[in-house]
Amino acid sequence: MSASGLAPVDLAQAARMAQEASVAGQALAPRGGNTRGWLGRPSRPDAVEISTQRLSGVLHYEPDDLTVTVQAGTGFRDLQRQLGAHGQWLPVNPPAAAGATIGGLLAANACGSLRGRFGAWRDLVLGMSVALSDGRVVKSGGRVVKNVTGYDVHKLHVGALGTLGLIGQASLKILPLPQERRIVLASFASTADAVRVACDIAGSRLEPAAVEILRGRADDPFGLRSGSMRAGAPGEWALAAAVEAGACLAVRFAGAEPCCARGVRDVRALVAASGGAHFAELLAADCDAAWAALDDLPVGAGAVLRIAATPGTAARLVSEEVAGTGGRMVADVVSGVVHLLWDEGVGPEDVVGRVERLRSGFGEAASCVLLKAPPQVRERVDVWGPRPVSYPLMLAVKRALDPGNVWNPGRFVGEI
Amino acid sequence: MSPPAADRVRRLVESLEGVLGKRWVFHRDEERLAYSYDASLARARPDVVCLPGSTAEVAAAVRAAVREGLPFVARGAGTGIAGGSVPVAGGLVIGLARLNRILEIDLADRYAVVEPGVVNLTLDQALGQQGYCYRPDPSSQKVCTLGGNVANNSGGPHCLAYGVTANHILGVEVVLPDGSVTELGARHVDPLGYDLTGVFVGSEGTMGIATKVVCRIARSAEGVRTMLASYARMEDAAASVSAIIAAGIVPAALEMMDGPIIRAVEEFIGAGYPVDAAAVLLIEVEGLSEGLDGAVRSIESLCKARGARQVRVAGSEAERQRLWAGRKGALGAVARLKPRYYLHDGVVPRTRLLSVLQAIADAAARHRLTIVNVFHAGDGNLHPLILFDPADADETHRVHVAGEEIMRACVASGGTLSGEHGIGLEKNDMMDWVYSPEDLEAMQRVRSAFDPEGLANPQKVFPARRGCAELRADGHGGRPAGEMWI
Amino acid sequence: MAYPDFTPARDCVSCGLCLPHCPTYRERPFEMASPRGRIQLIKGLATGELTGYEALDEHLSLCLACRACESACPSAVKFGSLIESARAVLNDRLAPSWGRRLGAFFMRHVFPHQRRLAAVAALMRAYQASGLQRLFRETPLRGCFPERIVELESMMPEMSPLGEMPAPRGELEPYGVERGRVGFLTGCVMQLAMASTNAASMDVLRFNGLRVVLPREQRCCGALHLHNGFIPEARALARANIAAFEEAGVDWIVTNQAGCGSTLKEYGKLLDDEPDWAGRAEAFRGRVRDINELLVELGLRPPSGRLALRAVYDDPCHLVHGQKIKAQPRQLLRAIPGLELAEAREADWCCGSAGIYNVTHTEMSLAILQRKMDDLLSTRPDVIVTSNPGCAFQLRYGARRAGHAVQVVHVMDLLARSYRGEGAGLDRSATKGEPS
Structure with a gap:
């Protein structure tokens, strides 16, 4: 990859750069906070980086509209801070958000476990402006919360890893900050018990913000104790202790105080009724620390397989896979997204074998994406997995929007 | 029709009859006329109509049409108010009413698979028996189909808290304009590759025909409270909407009705609204029982602080139903006030509600028209109704001028042309108010990835050259486009 | 404006809200079999845009004229008179067939x-x-x-039975204190096939203090004619009935047949272009009551005879949609001691009888009847109650087809039974003009 990347000052300039690249047959690789270099297939070696670092800042923010328009290079945490000053937030909790930009998270479709309650990026994006490789800057959608004017082309760019164009700015739906946040931690001797309780909660009317099952290694529960992740605030210690004790259930609530209290109460009763050990109820600063730690768990390993399935399928997987391998796991049973984490101890052969076995087992019932993997694994298995049935259409969309194949070629599904 | 065209139609009829049987293929005059409309004013007859009974038959019908170079238009219940299902370029109408089965409901996996002709409310009721629901609730939900909802990315009063159709569709089986069948999305979140489902939803039938829809289903809320706040001044009602949102409360629904609507509703429906009010807000909060009282109290004090004369909380399910009956029947009631009305669907940022309402009032005064309002205030989704008598040509002209001014005011405030009704034939010529030619061209390119020949519902969504088709005002006294659902 | 009158078609905005309420659209989900589609076809007929009369007739004759669409219509389109007008025009234009x-x-x-x-x-x-x-x-x-x-x-x-077929004429005394004078329409089919129901109805009226007057010159109400487009015949019958009941000098004209009641209430419109008759028709119309309607309006004298039955009531279309009478029959049935009233899911859907529809469109009629019987029988009733002879015949046929022994009766049959149990001591010989 070229060392001297491009850093356009505005989107029009980015579009001109892309057009020039198109004429020259040059590939461009969009770059935000560079927090997710591990995602997808490798960039083409000759691709020139084009950074959004100078496309930064909030363009339009009227708190009472509950929408915000930002430039792509805006830091995720910077934006949350600005919104927080007005008692608002963007209700997503991507892992490894430190240093990440809005544009990068959108392109990577990096959501967290709050998506079941508050929606994923595709649900929160109201409109976008994008630089195309023909030199044009085009927009779709707008900054109002309901809009059926024209196609939602912006949805195509979410999760496209910059292969259709450079996201320059986006309008997003935001929410008032919840009055209260709580986490309940419980642990179970058997994963099956934890799954059962988790499914009961996910299928209840309690409206939890997230329901996750964590399965760590006894000697190092997600690095929470070893200090590899954080200094070890009391909330993290509680989380570590819960994970050490067996299959851990973490239920998060966010909302009005009486609703959180009711949620905690009901979860405690469900746990007790199913023989689980109730570990902790975290509030205030403890909750914040554990909340942030929980957000980061899914990508905390050298090899991570992300499985998106239906909630029921995900629940079955959690029971069976954990029993089978004893690997680490973070499972969001509301949305059906399971992260399997493998450390260096699991050799490349083993990772490849497990990925292939899971993919063939699921067929089309889940998508299994290797988020992170060492090179030895990447050489032997496609990180994205088999092409979906609608692949020809995806290819047609790519050709329609980026006929010169300028944008991040080869990095996406099916080598798009 | 020129002889070669007549030949093409004849061959189309023959091949359709071969696949579907004569019973489900229509091409006589009166049958074509019966498929020349939807709930808008647009009218244009198809050459042929067919009602396939399976995905394979839909695909065969599409192939038969494109083989003859004829366009095809999918049709659900024909309740659209932007002309989206009116076959403005002739060709084949593919009615999906026979594809009306709920194929699968999986509570543990929280999805349902339905055929496109399933009526929105039918799915919701089927789920309701088991404590679940399908969230999007367009006002036409008793009639409109999920296929139509997918095409239009339909909204509804409760979209304030739960989002629109696009947020609740996981995947679709689609017959593409080349007659092949593919699947977009999946039954789970985050399918691999581009979010084709996301762009297909709301594409108004211009990318193909959905033959199966995977809907996300939700647990219905534990409790609900519905209240009615009444005001002596419209401004106070609008200020209350902003105050509620600003206070961090997101109600399930937040609807506004103005004085003339209130009185019409009371006269024809009797929902218990105060007839001397200048505006009412119908506010609903849902969720855990523990949170409802607090939310109701907050909303009540916010409304009162902004001048609400009275805030009444429905004391029973019957009273709640009555309050909603007024809102849902508002359009019918207005229909009886004046011979006709013209309805717009503009959306504005929520902080601009008051100023755009003022612009609407100014337009009414300037053009000597009565304009009434009943709309999704919480979303900023306006529905001004301009009342008029079509017998008065001058007034009818002023209605169009005022309508255009209102839409311009919406766009100028940072809003857009349509929040839930669609562009169709009604607003496609306004598209360049909000999009540049480059924006539109990019959208066209995406469309061409699905439909290179441009035979799927042509002349919709994008600015079109009018006059080449049979599109005309309904000479027998129909109302202008866009008037029923809000 | 009298018939044919196509002006109501202007009120239709083709919103489609009627579609889910149309029994024929449910069986055949295409626009031509829906109220909205029919209105468009009728518009085409009225404007001359459509001239394929046979084809139009084929589609329009599939309509049951149940008027469920009227109840669903937010714009209050008068569909009933539209379909009648269209049939009248088609009758003139269609080539005669056997x-x-x-x-x-x-x-x-x-x-x-x-x-x-x-x-x-x-x-x-x-x-x-x-x-x-x-x-x-x-x-x-x-x-x-x-x-x-x-x-x-x-x-x-x-x-x-043959002996009961001749229509009674004359006057019947009320039991107890007189509350008014009602003219009773004996009807044609009713008297011939449900004579005992007519007798029961008159008894119920008398138990409620009403003098029952049976004008000799009363005729068929003309409902069948009006619904099938025989407008001149319907007008002639209307004039005859208006004259007959004027002569009788009654407070109300009462019928126990939903279809007849609906037509009697339309006499005003039917004759509004005949200067000699318009005023009289309007006055007549104002006095017409369905028997259920009148009894509730006057305040029912509570019957005391106990009927330990589980009943389910099926709304006749011309009562519930044609006259918006839905609560009253149920109210009367609930007044019967011991009677338990079940509610069917689709009580206000047509049974498929629709005048002579079951004869002209048997296949569709049977499909609709099948749904109706499934719905009614799912409530496990001892007795099915309705308030119109056509519906009663159809439901009886439905029960026979289903091999079910459930009885099908009129509201007045049950009320009379309850009264008669109570009123055993009354001197019924005090009446004059008993059926001859």
Whole structure:
């Protein structure tokens, strides 16, 4: 990859750069906070980086509209801070958000476990402006919360890893900050018990913000104790202790105080009724620390397989896979997204074998994406997995929007 | 029709009859006329109509049409108010009413698979028996189909808290304009590759025909409270909407009705609204029982602080139903006030509600028209109704001028042309108010990835050259486009 | 404006809210079989845009005219009068066929004449009472006839005994203190096939302190004619009935037949272009009441005879949609001690009888009847109650087809039973003009 990347000052300039690249047959690789270099297939070696670092800042923010328009290079945490000053937030909790930009998270479709309650990026994006490789800057959608004017082309760019164009700015739906946040931690001797309780909660009317099952290694529960992740605030210690004790259930609530209290109460009763050990109820600063730690768990390993399935399928997987391998796991049973984490101890052969076995087992019932993997694994298995049935259409969309194949070629599904 | 065209139609009829049987293929005059409309004013007859009974038959019908170079238009219940299902370029109408089965409901996996002709409310009721629901609730939900909802990315009063159709569709089986069948999305979140489902939803039938829809289903809320706040001044009602949102409360629904609507509703429906009010807000909060009282109290004090004369909380399910009956029947009631009305669907940022309402009032005064309002205030989704008598040509002209001014005011405030009704034939010529030619061209390119020949519902969504088709005002006294659902 | 009147078509905004309420659209989900589609076709007929009369008739005749769409319509389109107008126009324009000639013969020469109709009924009664029907139904003889004949035969309602067929005339005294004078429409079919229900109805009126007047010159109400587009015949019958009941000097004109009531209430519109009659028709219309409606309006005298029955009420279309009478019959039934009233899911859906529709469109009628019986029988009733003879015949046929022993009766049958249990001590010989 070229060392001297491009850093356009505005989107029009980015579009001109892309057009020039198109004429020259040059590939461009969009770059935000560079927090997710591990995602997808490798960039083409000759691709020139084009950074959004100078496309930064909030363009339009009227708190009472509950929408915000930002430039792509805006830091995720910077934006949350600005919104927080007005008692608002963007209700997503991507892992490894430190240093990440809005544009990068959108392109990577990096959501967290709050998506079941508050929606994923595709649900929160109201409109976008994008630089195309023909030199044009085009927009779709707008900054109002309901809009059926024209196609939602912006949805195509979410999760496209910059292969259709450079996201320059986006309008997003935001929410008032919840009055209260709580986490309940419980642990179970058997994963099956934890799954059962988790499914009961996910299928209840309690409206939890997230329901996750964590399965760590006894000697190092997600690095929470070893200090590899954080200094070890009391909330993290509680989380570590819960994970050490067996299959851990973490239920998060966010909302009005009486609703959180009711949620905690009901979860405690469900746990007790199913023989689980109730570990902790975290509030205030403890909750914040554990909340942030929980957000980061899914990508905390050298090899991570992300499985998106239906909630029921995900629940079955959690029971069976954990029993089978004893690997680490973070499972969001509301949305059906399971992260399997493998450390260096699991050799490349083993990772490849497990990925292939899971993919063939699921067929089309889940998508299994290797988020992170060492090179030895990447050489032997496609990180994205088999092409979906609608692949020809995806290819047609790519050709329609980026006929010169300028944008991040080869990095996406099916080598798009 | 020129002889070669007549030949093409004849061959189309023959091949359709071969696949579907004569019973489900229509091409006589009166049958074509019966498929020349939807709930808008647009009218244009198809050459042929067919009602396939399976995905394979839909695909065969599409192939038969494109083989003859004829366009095809999918049709659900024909309740659209932007002309989206009116076959403005002739060709084949593919009615999906026979594809009306709920194929699968999986509570543990929280999805349902339905055929496109399933009526929105039918799915919701089927789920309701088991404590679940399908969230999007367009006002036409008793009639409109999920296929139509997918095409239009339909909204509804409760979209304030739960989002629109696009947020609740996981995947679709689609017959593409080349007659092949593919699947977009999946039954789970985050399918691999581009979010084709996301762009297909709301594409108004211009990318193909959905033959199966995977809907996300939700647990219905534990409790609900519905209240009615009444005001002596419209401004106070609008200020209350902003105050509620600003206070961090997101109600399930937040609807506004103005004085003339209130009185019409009371006269024809009797929902218990105060007839001397200048505006009412119908506010609903849902969720855990523990949170409802607090939310109701907050909303009540916010409304009162902004001048609400009275805030009444429905004391029973019957009273709640009555309050909603007024809102849902508002359009019918207005229909009886004046011979006709013209309805717009503009959306504005929520902080601009008051100023755009003022612009609407100014337009009414300037053009000597009565304009009434009943709309999704919480979303900023306006529905001004301009009342008029079509017998008065001058007034009818002023209605169009005022309508255009209102839409311009919406766009100028940072809003857009349509929040839930669609562009169709009604607003496609306004598209360049909000999009540049480059924006539109990019959208066209995406469309061409699905439909290179441009035979799927042509002349919709994008600015079109009018006059080449049979599109005309309904000479027998129909109302202008866009008037029923809000 | 009198018939044909196509102005209501202007009120239709083609919103489609009627679609889910239309029984024929549910069976055949295409626009031509929906109220909205029919209105568009009727507009086409009215403007001359459509001239394929046979094809139009084919589609429009599929309509039951149940008017469920009127109840659903937010714009209050008067669909009933639209379909009647269209049929009237089509009757004029269609080439006569064998079937149409036969229909017209009955409309013009049989129904308006009580005696001729009675003669037909007597033939039917003779066939039923003589054992011929049993012979036909139970022996292999059936197999020798075309299927269609067998089908039609099986739908034939059971006629009243010959002795009860002649319509009563004269005046019947109220039981107890008189509260008013009602003119009672004996109807044509009702008297011939449900004479005992007419007797029960008159009894109920009398138990409620009403003097029952039976004008000699009353005729068929003209409902069948109006619904099938025989407008001049309907007008003639209207004039005759108005004159007959004026002469009787009554406070109300009462009928126990939903279809007749609906038509009697439309006399005002039917004759509004006849200067000599418009005012009289309007005055007449103002006095017309369905029997359920009148009893609730006056305040029912509570019956005390106990009927330990589980009943389910099925709304006749011309009561619930045509006259918006839905609560009253239920209210009356709930007044009967011991009676438990079940509610069917689709009580206000058509049963498929619709005048002569079951004869002209048997296949569709049976499909609709099947749904109706499934719905009603799912409430496990001892008795199905309705308030219109056509519906009663259809539901009885439905019960026979389903092999179910459930009884089908009129609201007044049950009320009368309850009163009679209570009123055993009353001197019924105090009445004059008993049926002769």
